[in-house]
Amino acid sequence: MTPADLSLTVLHAVRRAVDDGVLRVEVPPRVKVERARPGGAGEYASNIALTLARPAGRSGLEVAGIIEERLRDVPGLAGVEITGPGFLNFTLRGDVGRGLVRAIVGAGSAYGHGTALAGNRVRFAEVSEARAGVVVETVVGLLRSQGADAAYGGGDERMYVRPGAYAVDELGVDAARWSLLRAAPQDRPLEGAPLLVQHERNGLFRVRYAYSRVRRLLVNGEQLGVTPAYENEYAYENEYAYEMTVDTPLHTSPHPRDLLSALADYPLVLLAAARLRAPDRVARHLEVVADGLLGFQHTVLPLGDEKPSAAHRSRLAVAEAAGTVLAGGLSVLGISAPDRI
Known part of the structure; x- marks a missing residue:
């Protein structure tokens, strides 16, 4: 993990705290990290x-604790320590990409599933409205993926879901479900017609196309004698900036570090989606993963007379991991992942 990776990771943690409603502040445009003093x-x-303590109306120690909680078990961080009035101190761990990729591919569709909500029993009341039925059914699946004992019917828990057909x-099952689940339950569903158009503005198309690209890369890699094997950390000659901004677009970087960050965040997204009864969070994160994959796909395999190398094997392993997350996330939403589009 580089300083830039660390900066972006901390920024993501702040954003999650704001999204979860724990911190009531504007997400800062950047997070600065510096070498620890002697x-x-x-x-x-x-x-x-x-920096965030005053606008949040909390002490620096409280804010640091909130951020630290969202940095636990982040690949690449060996430890996070709070010192003084609220300084966050980080110890990095090398070779995180290899461990993350292996964990994803090894877990397959179960990557991101866990036991954080074990012991919770949730029973939703039956609903007659079409969209509410799809949303509640998906939320039940999310809760179960995190260890909760959840069921649709036979209970009295209700969700407010804005009606939709x-x-x-x-539209077909896939577009129909995306139109209902991509928007937050309380918001109006997405219009259906644009979801049938194969265009980059169509999030469903981008996600499914990204998965199909992974499948094609694996086939082409086999033909070229390149097999997935994460073997290096993508050392580049240029120095990394120490600040990453909140509006740094994920899809513009050919380097997989942003994609790896998105893959590492996926378990936290699933957990938050289950806790908050918000399947739209999964759909939005799949778009982030897809954009990250599509942004660096052209560097994965050798081009022209270029000979296969360890870097190509590593890039293909990252692509395979991205495909695993995309397929798993689509499955959670009840949407298919096609090998070809």
């Missing part, structure tokens, strides 16, 4: 918690 804790440090005959 005698300090860890390798890098940030004062972001102190489940237009399977008009």
Whole structure:
């Protein structure tokens, strides 16, 4: 993990805290990390918690604790320590990409599933409205993926879901479900017609196309004698900036570090989606993963007279991991992942 990766990781943690409603502040445009001073804790440090404390109406220590909670078990971080009035101190761990990719491919469609909600029993009341039925059914699946004992029917828990038609005959199952689940339950469903158009503005198309690209890359790699094997950390000659901004577009970078960050975030997204009864979070994150994959796909396999190398094997392994997450996320939403589009 580079300083830039660390900066972006901390920024993501702040954004998650804001999205979860724990921190009521505007997400800052950037997070600065610096080398720890002699005698300090860890390798890098940030004062972001102190910066956010006043607008959040909390102490620096409270804000630091909230951010630290969302940095636990992040690949690449060996430890996070809070010192003084709320400084965050980080110790990095090398070779994170290899462990993350292996974990994803090894878990397959179960990657991101866990036991955080074990012991919770949730029973939803039956509903007659079409969209509510699709949303509640999906939320039940999300809760079960995190270890909860959840069921649709036989209970009294209700969700507010803005009504919408489940237009399977008009759109097909995949587009019909995406139109209902991509928007937050309380928001109006997406219009159906644009979801049938193969265009980059169509999130459903981008996600499914990205998965199909992974399948094609694996086939082409086999033909070229390139098999997935994460073997290096993508060392580039240029130095990394120490600040990443909140509006840094994921899809513009040919380097897989942003894609790896999105893959590492996926378990946290599933958990938040289950806790908040918000399947739209999964759909939105799949778009992030798809954009990351599509942004660096052209560097995965050898071009022209280029000979296969360890870098190509590593890139293909990252692509395979991305495909695994895309397929798993689509499955959670009840949407198919086609090998070809």
